[in-house]
Amino acid sequence: MESTLLSRKDQIDQTATALFRTRGFAATSMRELASALGMEAGSIYSHIRSKEEILHRICFRLAEDFFSGFEEAAADEILPAATRLRRAVESHVRVLTADVAASAVFLHEWRHLSEPARTEFLALRERYEAGFRQLIGEGAASGELYAPDPIFAALTLLASLNWLPSWYRPGGPLAPIDIAHRLANQLLFGLEVRGNQK
Amino acid sequence: MESTLLSRKDQIDQTATALFRTRGFAATSMRELASALGMEAGSIYSHIRSKEEILHRICFRLAEDFFSGFEEAAADEILPAATRLRRAVESHVRVLTADVAASAVFLHEWRHLSEPARTEFLALRERYEAGFRQLIGEGAASGELYAPDPIFAALTLLASLNWLPSWYRPGGPLAPIDIAHRLANQLLFGLEVRGNQK
DNA sequence: CCTACCGATCGGTAGG
């Protein structure tokens, strides 16, 4: 019945992720989590230190996934900026779709982190967004992309991508890579220079 | 000192909106809310029936604002679909910027509504999104817009718009109407048919 | 609008 592939701690993280996503961190009680795991509330604490520790692990694991994906996609500076941007978009979608529940928690529940974790998290996110701004700015400077306001463009681009966990369902008609391509196309057709564009 | 323009009930709603936005509905206690209003927790209940009633009012008021704005923008069927879509986008941005705190609550805290309000709310949101899909679909059918997948396009468009409360600050360098135009342009340049587009 | 309070539930711990 139960998957024995996951350690008890990983089971806790995974079950908590699903609950945090659907009910929110604050509204999820340790009793609920325990019940979903088939154990008593007190027993969870032999595997974790606190409720917030679970949230911390989810948020920072995702941050790491986004970062390493971006590095791989955008590091090769020989490639044109537009190509690197497209690869970065695809990486972002890949991370999102690989674990939509964790992604939703990452996107919405981080504010329940207490200091200093919260500030640290926001700094990471800011650095990540700066990577996208940088790529768009480079593309605009080289004339590959049409982006009169790279800050604005980066904001809109990431916004479109980050809405994905609210509608994507694994096993739907579109595979993650298809979604990535469609999103990249839809977003970049609005950025890429074409003949009659000013 | 205090604004006497607002009824006590409206003050409660407004203060609650700000708290629900920054701390989340579940994590905001009635004691916190009372304290922010300069009163005791029990006293709030002479103006409202329950904590959830406040959330309900915020969410459904915004839904109404979005709907009436959309009607006004998109009802005139003589206008081309692309024009109506642009007007609908501008209306959406106007509602968002008119009260970013309430918009953020509308976008993220509705899931704390209990049934049947929750289902009712989701039905309203679905109908609203369908209006955008409809416009995009019409524009695609008439050849005004390039949108091979109107569902996908509508999702991405609203996603980009709905990220606004997370970065918009009233009194910034861009006026709401400027933001509306920029967003509409950035999004529609990716949709509008141009010469060399397939 | 306050004081005083209700039962319920919270995150977390001790001791086994």
Added chain:
DNA sequence: CCTACCGATCGGTAGG
């Protein structure tokens, strides 16, 4: 991993 429990806090009410 459970039982039994801690102090704190929750949303909400009664009575004035």
